[in-house]
Amino acid sequence: MKKKSTMAWISEFIAPYRFYYIASVLLAFASVIFGFLPYFYIGQIIRNLLNGLKDEQVYLQACLWMAVFWLVYAICHALSTALSHKATFVVLADIRFRLTEKLAKIPLGSVLGQSSGSYKNIIVERVDAAETTLAHIIPEFTAALIGPLIALFYMMKLDWRLTLLSLLTLPIGILFYANMLRKSKGDYENTVVKTKALNDTAVEYINGIEVIKVFGKEKFSYQKFVTAAKEGADCFIEWMRKCQFDMAAVTVIMPSVFMILLPVGTYFVYSGSLSQDNFILLLILSMGLLTPLITLGSYMDDIRKVHTIFGEITEILERPDLKRPQELSQELHERDIILKNVSFAYEKGKEVLHDISLTIKSGTVNALVGPSGSGKSTLAKLMASFWDVKSGSISFGGLDIRKIPLEDYSQWIAYVSQDNFLFNDSILENIRLGKPSASDEEVYQVAKDCGCYDFIMDLENGFATQVGSSGGSLSGGERQRIAIARAMLKDAPVVILDEATAYTDPENEALVQSSIVQLVKDKTLIVIAHRLSTIADADQIVLVNEGHLEATGTQEELLSSSDLYQKMWQAHLSVRDTDQDEKIGGLAHA
Numbered sequence: 001m002k003k004k005s006t007m008a009w010i011s012e013f014i015a016p017y018r019f020y021y022i023a024s025v026l027l028a029f030a031s032v033i034f035g036f037l038p039y040f041y042i043g044q045i046i047r048n049l050l051n052g053l054k055d056e057q058v059y060l061q062a063c064l065w066m067a068v069f070w071l072v073y074a075i076c077h078a079l080s081t082a083l084s085h086k087a088t089f090v091v092l093a094d095i096r097f098r099l100t101e102k103l104a105k106i107p108l109g110s111v112l113g114q115s116s117g118s119y120k121n122i123i124v125e126r127v128d129a130a131e132t133t134l135a136h137i138i139p140e141f142t143a144a145l146i147g148p149l150i151a152l153f154y155m156m157k158l159d160w161r162l163t164l165l166s167l168l169t170l171p172i173g174i175l176f177y178a179n180m181l182r183k184s185k186g187d188y189e190n191t192v193v194k195t196k197a198l199n200d201t202a203v204e205y206i207n208g209i210e211v212i213k214v215f216g217k218e219k220f221s222y223q224k225f226v227t228a229a230k231e232g233a234d235c236f237i238e239w240m241r242k243c244q245f246d247m248a249a250v251t252v253i254m255p256s257v258f259m260i261l262l263p264v265g266t267y268f269v270y271s272g273s274l275s276q277d278n279f280i281l282l283l284i285l286s287m288g289l290l291t292p293l294i295t296l297g298s299y300m301d302d303i304r305k306v307h308t309i310f311g312e313i314t315e316i317l318e319r320p321d322l323k324r325p326q327e328l329s330q331e332l333h334e335r336d337i338i339l340k341n342v343s344f345a346y347e348k349g350k351e352v353l354h355d356i357s358l359t360i361k362s363g364t365v366n367a368l369v370g371p372s373g374s375g376k377s378t379l380a381k382l383m384a385s386f387w388d389v390k391s392g393s394i395s396f397g398g399l400d401i402r403k404i405p406l407e408d409y410s411q412w413i414a415y416v417s418q419d420n421f422l423f424n425d426s427i428l429e430n431i432r433l434g435k436p437s438a439s440d441e442e443v444y445q446v447a448k449d450c451g452c453y454d455f456i457m458d459l460e461n462g463f464a465t466q467v468g469s470s471g472g473s474l475s476g477g478e479r480q481r482i483a484i485a486r487a488m489l490k491d492a493p494v495v496i497l498d499e500a501t502a503y504t505d506p507e508n509e510a511l512v513q514s515s516i517v518q519l520v521k522d523k524t525l526i527v528i529a530h531r532l533s534t535i536a537d538a539d540q541i542v543l544v545n546e547g548h549l550e551a552t553g554t555q556e557e558l559l560s561s562s563d564l565y566q567k568m569w570q571a572h573l574s575v576r577d578t579d580q581d582e583k584i585g586g587l588a589h590a
């Protein structure tokens with residue numbers, strides 16, 4: 001697919017609000033004209049003064065008209081800026097919506113491949129940085145371009161020789177400006193990269209504050225942050241260092257045209273080829289000619305910035321969606337999940353699952369087991385449709401899951417992971433997320449079924465308790481039980497469960513386990529099992545090893561047929577606490 005240019009993207013974003021921008025440009029145009037009209041009166045006043053006119057009325061009238069035009073100029077300018085800002089803030093909000101919508105549509109792997117800090121940086125700061133350019137450049141660029149053109153036209157009428165002389169320093173200024181742009185090429189992009197790194201380190205520092213404290217890594221982590229901050233500052237300083245000489249040259253050389261205009265103009269006046277009043281007016285106008293042109297140059301930098309910013313935004317927007325149809329094309333049969341010759345790689349050339357064929361029968365308990373890194377979670381996530389398989393197929397109810405609308409499929413699958421994310425909202429709303437239409441009573445009931453009603457009611461604000469960012473104000477077990485209640489409310493026929501590797505205490509483990517038993521009643525369960533005792537009665541154990549399907553069967557079958565399973569079982573027996581396992585019980589259907 002051909003990539004869209006930055007301009008094409010910007011046009012697409014601003015298209016719904018183009019009338020605001022057009023109105024803003026027209027008003028900017030009007031403001032330039034009205035801002036220029038007072039110069040006619042300045043010329044008139046100078047002329048009258050030099051001619052010795054002593055009629056106050058004439059001066060008063062000229063001043064009055066100047067004030068009126070200035071007022072109209074100010075109103076047009078304010079309206080133009082207000083319109084462009086209004087449109088820009090809506091455009092920026094749209095861009096943010098599109099970015100967040102896009103993150104929900106692309107494969108999960110594509111989202112997880114980048115740190116949350118850098119997403120936050122793009123969605124919040126980078127989008128914000130586009131505001132200056134979009135809101136200011138459109139009206140101000142117009143004004144900075146048209147203003148000097150009108151001035152130039154008027155000056156040519158007054159005296160073409162001095163007008164051309166007043167432009168003498170322009171090419172020199174442009175040369176310095178071009179040199180500055182050439183030298184600092186890539187510097188803005190560099191500051192973007194360094195700022196991103198700084199963001200990532202800051203987010204990592206804050207998210208990992210517990211680990212940092214526990215392992216006494218304050219110095220190390222703080223140093224990492226300091227280094228990122230210093231590198232960020234250094235690259236800004238370097239950028240400024242490269243620009244300062246040329247920029248200073250532009251600001252000094254361009255207005256120095258006076259050094260030429262004054263002697264030459266004085267000569268013209270004395271030789272009688274230029275009137276005094278026109279000379280003074282030309283001097284004033286030549287000032288107004290160069291300042292907007294210098295401003296125009298500074299917009300070039302902004303345009304370059306916006307190119308980088310939109311490059312980052314559109315890189316996300318152009319990522320391919322997880323392709324799914326809008327509607328189901330056929331009725332689904334039995335809700336079996338069937339994998340046929342499934343292979344998968346996160347990165348090109350690094351296949352992590354190889355040619356897996358497997359049937360998960362509807363209503364059965366299935367355990368995915370295997371050594372660490374063997375591919376259990378990847379397999380489960382493929383079944384949950386978080387990614388698309390690279391080859392082979394996964395079907396649900398007889399239909400390839402790529403042909404099932406994501407919305408439908410997510411209704412049928414409940415994925416309960418170890419790090420259950422809770423939103424910074426009340427417990428009630430966090431559970432209700434499983435079924436947005438659920439009444440408060442339904443939420444209470446599911447909390448009772450899951451065995452978390454009592455602990456919630458013991459909290460000071462009960463179900464209205466705010467859980468804090470990522471559920472930080474609750475214990476790990478409490479968070480997990482709320483996430484299970486959420487999944488239970490969803491009442492999906494298939495539950496994929498990433499069993500916790502470690503529990504803090506046996507009592508909590510028993511509570512979590514019993515809520516899981518409630519959750520999976522009469523459902524298809526696919527559990528990524530880390531402790532074999534909990535899945536001894538599973539209908540099917542799927543043993544994965546190094547991305548290959550090693551064996552499938554009941555525990556009895558695997559104990560007699562698979563060496564690897566035997567070894568894992570022996571290892572498990574040597575560490576398990578029999579009493580505890582009895583208390584907890586397994587995951588088989590009751």
Ligand SMILES: Nc1ncnc2c1ncn2[C@@H]1O[C@H](COP(=O)(O)OP(=O)(O)OP(=O)(O)O)[C@@H](O)[C@H]1O
Pocket residue numbers: 109112346347352370371372373374375376377378379
């Ligand atoms: N997002 C990812 N990007 C790249 N590689 C990944 C990603 N997630 C997992 N992997 C790799 O895929 C392989 C299988 O990982 P997976 O998490 O599926 O194994 P697992 O059996 O669930 O491991 P564990 O029991 O330790 O959780 C590993 O080599 C892992 O490094």
